[in-house]
Amino acid sequence: MRTIFLDRNTFPADMDLTPPGAAENWTTHDRTAPDEVIERLAGANVAITNKVPLRRETIEALPDLKLISVAATGYDVVDLEACREHGVTVSNVREYAVNTVPEHTFALILALRRSIIGYHQDVLNGAWQRSEQFCFHTHPIQDLAGSRLGIIGEGAIGQAVAAIARGFGMEPVFAAHKGVDGLGPLYTPFEKVLETADIITLHCPLTPATRDTLAMPEFRAMKRRPLIVNTSRGGLVNEADAVRALQEGLIGGLGFDVLMREPPEAENPIVRAAERPDVVLTPHVAWASREAMTEVWRQTIEAVDAFAADAPVRTLT
Template structure:
């Protein structure tokens, strides 16, 4: 059998990232990007689809009788109707543990910048505040150490654990949050509401699922009595963006660092964009995962997943019977 592979959004990986050659007979079709109206036609002959963020809905999948495998060029699979894939016998594999350095490093870049108010001071210098100072420095914004503070982590997978390791090296106390609404708290976890109340920094590293959508909304921000820094390098839908804006403006949280938005790229009316001049807010364009090393590891694993499926020994399956 000669497989037809179609990569719908190759431009989500840098040009410097190389896809290793495949060992089996195949036809490759790569598109830099694919608008929704062209997904069905481009996959019409595909036996293997390769996607990063393109949405594969039930309506599309039922029209693709040749499709046997979806190789996701990411860890998250919220853009794919997994229930439909299971019903149609389409296997789905994702990428795992490729970002255990890049995402934690980006997370701590945000934490350090916000805890030490680097953005605030940078803006002050840009406005001439330092130049007009009466002494060699000035203190317009609070500066705090991380040592001795409590980091609450939501999501205890490989990335959450790597973030915890970095936190320990800074002398922080680390707590892992139990699932929101859980009736029992597992050993070595902290109840969700207790984490909200006692954390000085909160960092999200969990998947976007129906039960985690808007995990943080007005009610959760009201419980953050220590005015923490809130960091999200996972998925935008985990946080109610309007609630985050309100929490920052009213001082319920000290600062926020976001690498994601609910809709990407964000629309002009996205509430986060009204915070761009705030000294205690940083928004980066979903790049925490995007170091050269991490992307190449992703590409290598992507091809390994495809080879494994074709050889009859699929790996990293998302759908398990």
């Protein structure tokens, strides 16, 4: 099968990406612009993409395409309806990030809760060297133990975050879906989570129903000035509203690994606020431990080889 990997640079250059065994003709591109997709996939049977979009007009222009193997869990870059209509199988990877994303989530939480960024910058600016005692207190520090962690998203990653939280002596609660009642006793009402959480972290997919899960109405309902952490998908939190809420003192800090548009524009409100000591912004790398990336690639090529053997795995269409 002729197989094309559209965005190889989403993995580190020093990582060995073994081609699928079924790829008789194997081509990789470091990156692919939207206007290059159709030309590069012409005659291909398999497309591998991490973040390169494959929309309806692309699918319709590629009659030889039979499989799209998404090197990620999120598949919003692929038009599934068009794939179904044109007989294109779509496969993704799953549950590879149950360690890396929760660990990154807590790296952001700890950096904010203990003001690591602010104190590090103070040291670089010479404040410790000029101090007249062994320490100084320019930023607030709070323990995690005894605090309430509101988790939006109850899947494998959300559950792993809750497990880590319990190890820190926190009280993790899973928020009921916004605007949905009757989910049962395992869920805390969405509004109550807003009112009582010390930290809120998001671990759900981006869909029309979850877009702007947190915006000004939700920020105004928060009583404990919580930290807001998003290592899931840009768009779950309204970025302009989040910065406004921070400026108005409605929340205590922002820890973001994802933005609505990536790479972001210079005027993105989170980017512009990132110089603040109560904002930590990382470039969509929560997923990218070496162990997790190895598993992503294993599942990606497994999907190609399984399809070639008429036994497709993890299919979405």
